[in-house]
Amino acid sequence: MKKIYFASDFHLGVNAAGTSKQREKDVAAWMDEIADDASDLFLLGDVFDFWFEYKTVIPKGYSLLFSKLRKLADKGVNLHYFKGNHDLWLLDYFEEEFEMKIYSDPQVFQLLGKKFYIGHGDGLGPGDKGYKRLKRLFRSPLSQYAYRWLHPDIGIRLAGFFSHKSRAAQSHEEIFLGPDKEWLIQYAERKSQTLEVDYFVFGHRHLPINYLLDNGRCRYINLGDWMSFRSFGVFDGDHMEIQFYKNEMGKIYS
Numbered sequence: 001m002k003k004i005y006f007a008s009d010f011h012l013g014v015n016a017a018g019t020s021k022q023r024e025k026d027v028a029a030w031m032d033e034i035a036d037d038a039s040d041l042f043l044l045g046d047v048f049d050f051w052f053e054y055k056t057v058i059p060k061g062y063s064l065l066f067s068k069l070r071k072l073a074d075k076g077v078n079l080h081y082f083k084g085n086h087d088l089w090l091l092d093y094f095e096e097e098f099e100m101k102i103y104s105d106p107q108v109f110q111l112l113g114k115k116f117y118i119g120h121g122d123g124l125g126p127g128d129k130g131y132k133r134l135k136r137l138f139r140s141p142l143s144q145y146a147y148r149w150l151h152p153d154i155g156i157r158l159a160g161f162f163s164h165k166s167r168a169a170q171s172h173e174e175i176f177l178g179p180d181k182e183w184l185i186q187y188a189e190r191k192s193q194t195l196e197v198d199y200f201v202f203g204h205r206h207l208p209i210n211y212l213l214d215n216g217r218c219r220y221i222n223l224g225d226w227m228s229f230r231s232f233g234v235f236d237g238d239h240m241e242i243q244f245y246k247n248e249m250g251k252i253y254s
Contacts, residue, residue: 006233008044008203009225044203045084045120121202176253
């Protein structure tokens with residue numbers, strides 16, 4: 001039986017809790033290990049700490065990651081990429097080079113007999129109104145068109161600076177705040193009242209969480225990150241689990 005894998009928040013390009021190069025090597029080694037039994041790989045955003053594609057220029061680096069994505073595609077693994085808040089300016093490079101399906105918003109999938117609601121998770125749930133307005137601005141074609149007029153050396157460096165500021169301003173507390181304060185749990189609880197799914201799967205929160213919703217049948221899964229946890233999700237047709245790549249200290253919150 002093939003398995004379905006999920007991961008998010010690699011934040012490649014920034015040295016945090018280790019170097020970006022070492023994190024990329026860990027991700028690449030993990031991709032090698034799952035290559036033989038994976039039917040699908042879902043990357044749920046913030047793969048990069050910053051990503052912006054010009055028409056003929058992409059950010060420098062990441063050749064190791066790209067080689068592994070190409071290898072997975074050649075082996076017939078279905079690749080999916082959800083844009084995050086750090087890589088929302090993803091265009092068509094990954095679709096053309098690695099045959100990846102690109103998504104800007106959460107989507108429903110039927111996978112091995114179970115129904116999944118999948119997305120990065122930014123801008124969902126109550127609060128954070130300032131970011132939600134900013135996200136609408138950044139996603140507009142006019143904003144992307146205007147930014148593209150900057151020389152790549154200037155544009156990529158400037159965006160990298162603001163990406164760092166954004167990450168520093170976000171509160172990713174490494175404690176479970178409880179269902180009343182976890183925005184994505186509140187979002188999943190509300191969504192589950194009108195949408196019949198088995199799993200809500202998100203990234204963005206940077207904390208591995210496996211939480212049973214109030215209705216007793218849906219689970220909210222947060223994949224954690226690869227800066228602190230090296231955590232990922234795997235579904236075998238019966239169970240959805242959070243696992244850790246070479247991290248015996250990894251903890252799942254519920």
